Amino acid sequence: MVAPIESDDRSGRDIVGAVLKACSLLEHFDASRPVWTLNDLTSASGMNKTTVHRLMATLIHAGWIDRTSEGSYRVAMPLFEIGSAALVQLDLRTAARPYMEGLATTFGDTAFLMVPADEGAVCIDRLEGHNPLVVAGINIGSVMPYHAAAGPIAMLAFSNTLRERWFRRELPAYTDRTLTDATALSEHLDSVRAAGYSVSSSDYLDGVAAVAAPILGRDGTAVASISIGGRVEAFEGDALQDKIDRVCDAAARLTHIAASLPVRA
Numbered sequence: 001m002v003a004p005i006e007s008d009d010r011s012g013r014d015i016v017g018a019v020l021k022a023c024s025l026l027e028h029f030d031a032s033r034p035v036w037t038l039n040d041l042t043s044a045s046g047m048n049k050t051t052v053h054r055l056m057a058t059l060i061h062a063g064w065i066d067r068t069s070e071g072s073y074r075v076a077m078p079l080f081e082i083g084s085a086a087l088v089q090l091d092l093r094t095a096a097r098p099y100m101e102g103l104a105t106t107f108g109d110t111a112f113l114m115v116p117a118d119e120g121a122v123c124i125d126r127l128e129g130h131n132p133l134v135v136a137g138i139n140i141g142s143v144m145p146y147h148a149a150a151g152p153i154a155m156l157a158f159s160n161t162l163r164e165r166w167f168r169r170e171l172p173a174y175t176d177r178t179l180t181d182a183t184a185l186s187e188h189l190d191s192v193r194a195a196g197y198s199v200s201s202s203d204y205l206d207g208v209a210a211v212a213a214p215i216l217g218r219d220g221t222a223v224a225s226i227s228i229g230g231r232v233e234a235f236e237g238d239a240l241q242d243k244i245d246r247v248c249d250a251a252a253r254l255t256h257i258a259a260s261l262p263v264r265a
């Protein structure tokens with residue numbers, strides 16, 4: 001007898017729940033927490049302890065997980081090899097490029113991708129739109145202060161470590177609109193964090209405005225920012241809100257993959 005062919009509406013039966021649970025356990029392993037005990041993994045996953053033990057035993061048998069000498073779990077080499085092969089073809093700059101192209105094409109402004117470094121925000125990519133204004137002075141490799149311009153401020157607002165470190169320094173003025181008072185800057189960073197984005201206007205370069213949003217890692221700390229900058233008059237009213245919405249959407253999408261991508265300046 002020929003077995004009946006399953007219809008498309010039964011395709012959900014092809015999904016194996018145990019495999020999904022095993023994958024969700026693997027997602028807890030990252031650079032900040034490469035080793036987990038059974039009790040900690042059970043608590044973090046919310047699964048039954050017996051289920052976690054059986055799934056991890058299966059992953060050990062498959063070669064995806066190793067046991068430490070103390071009996072904890074750690075990711076085995078095959079997962080690193082697979083991840084490395086994927087990351088050779090994809091890094092943060094590559095992932096962000098389509099979103100930068102979309103922003104630059106839609107609005108005609110210059111799109112930027114920045115990452116944090118000890119001395120300031122480093123621009124690792126930029127893409128000019130069709131508007132006549134070229135944002136001079138911000139090029140690939142430029143290092144910008146964290147307390148001026150939308151991109152750096154977006155990262156400073158979403159990193160307690162950066163904020164603590166930067167507030168130990170002097171806050172020089174780049175224009176008459178640069179925030180150089182520590183209290184005022186702290187209040188501004190709090191508002192940026194609450195809003196989820198940063199808007200700047202002539203605080204780093206006269207006549208230049210920008211909108212930026214942070215790209216966050218798994219711990220909610222900024223690992224980069226995506227932004228667009230252009231003439232001040234183009235960042236007002238409905239046009240400004242449209243830019244905020246599009247930049248925030250791009251940042252949110254990149255946040256989903258940022259934790260697995262290497263940041264290369």
